[in-house]
Amino acid sequence: MKKILIASCVALVLTGCANKGTSVDKDAQITQSWTVQQLYTEAQDDLNGKNYTRAVKLYDILQSRFPNGRYAQQAQLDKAYAHYRDAEPAKALAELDSFEKKYPKHENLDYVFYLRGLVAFNEDTSFVTKLASQDWADRDQKANREAYGHFNTLITRWPDSKYAPDARDRMSKLVVAFAGNEMAIARYYLNRGAYVAAANRAQNVIQHYQNTPFTEEALAILAASYDKLGQTQLSQDTQRVLLSNFPQSQFSEGWKSNDIPWWRYWK
Template identity: 30%
Template sequence: MPVTYPNRGALAAVLLTALSLGLGGCDALDSINPFAEKYKPEVIPDVPADKLYSEGLAKMEDSDFEGAVKKFGDLDKQYAYSDWSRKALLMTAYANYEGQKYDDAINASKRYLQRHPASKDAAYAQYLMAMSQYKQIPDVTRDQDRSEKALVALQELVQKYPTSEYSSDAKAKIQITRDQLAGKEMEVGRFYLERRNFPAAINRFRDVISKYQTTRHTEEALERLVEAYMALGITQEAQNAAAVLGHNFPDSPWYKDAYALLQNGGLQPREEKTSWLSKTFSSITGRTASAQ
């Protein structure tokens, strides 16, 4: 069957009519062109990088942290893969941190470290990430997932950047975070102890001593072990815990309580130097408990 082409005369008439209508002709052509544009793209001219950066800093000065994040975000997008982009990403993390948008600050800091792990500001990005976790540490009665993450981030800062200006502050906050985690273990341990679930309580108090031995909770954890072991009739372990407590914290009121508890049972503190308790203290302090 022969191919039938459109009538050339009819098509020419349509085109001539459209052209004679001027702008109206465009509408006529659009009506027969299914691929005609239905919108006009908006062209956004590039703003100089230094101007965007200065505008972001100005927003920071005005405590408009959300506005600052937007400016630095624009800078990062318009000047991707440049040093301006690197600076913008770090300032995005900082602006989010100052604006208490801690999760956003963490994400921006992680992106910075992924893109620029060897830069001169990498330690600061790690510090911002760690502090954003640290600022979200909840009270001891709640889940301590944030505390765990803060501890990891702070320890990474000290390990990777030991000579940075942020290392000293990170070390102090590591101790505070460890104390928080130990406090949570103590709270759970006391809960089990009050309900006479002595094995579960012992596990918690042992964790405090083995993982967080340098915190302020160690003395109580040792005394609580004496209580739990005595309740179970495991007197040798009770005597050992009391002896380690006395050797390391002789003036502690917790030692006085532990000593009195043993005396009521006709016992005295007695250290077993091969026990896990003695080994834990000697390995951390660098000396045996009996040498103190």
């Protein structure tokens, strides 16, 4: 009786393995007689339908059966995009790196850099929607700079690329992120009495990120830092620049009337 039970168990295990293998190879069997165009069309349908796992599998089958030609090349790019949309950035970047090595002069190389930029840009998926309220000190500046670098390469090498306008728009948002990060650090130093460090961060915003919404506050922090450092003339000069450029600034109220302490703005 024991032998029969053991044999039955073994048979069940083998049957399970066989069924599993059949499931895994189902797409390969179904598509066995398909042309390269049929495979690509089916994969595109899955990609557009957000069935990224199956799309990637079909692209793999296509590349395996038809390794040469434009369909195989496009399949690799589409596979990278599928990984990107499926929140698998490492796999997406690996496909893009592989594609560039294989085809260093490919006509779609601009897209490679564009997609690389998107992968880094969307490291924090809430970035765009929280642009105004984001705590910039917590934002991954390494990802920001990588995204900016990829987009910059794109618009420098392919200024007329169809991806260039969107890349420029995203670069503008990234510049705001850089400035916001500097301001978050400047506030941190100011509130902790590190006035030299606060002044340096504020100066960096004024010098390098003048066209962002943070210039006004940077001038205010710079004036406040100079004041606490005993640099009265520099503080007054900075206040005049603030009043000249932002006459309605909330930060200038205290200096206009001389009765509102500067530090209330950052507490």
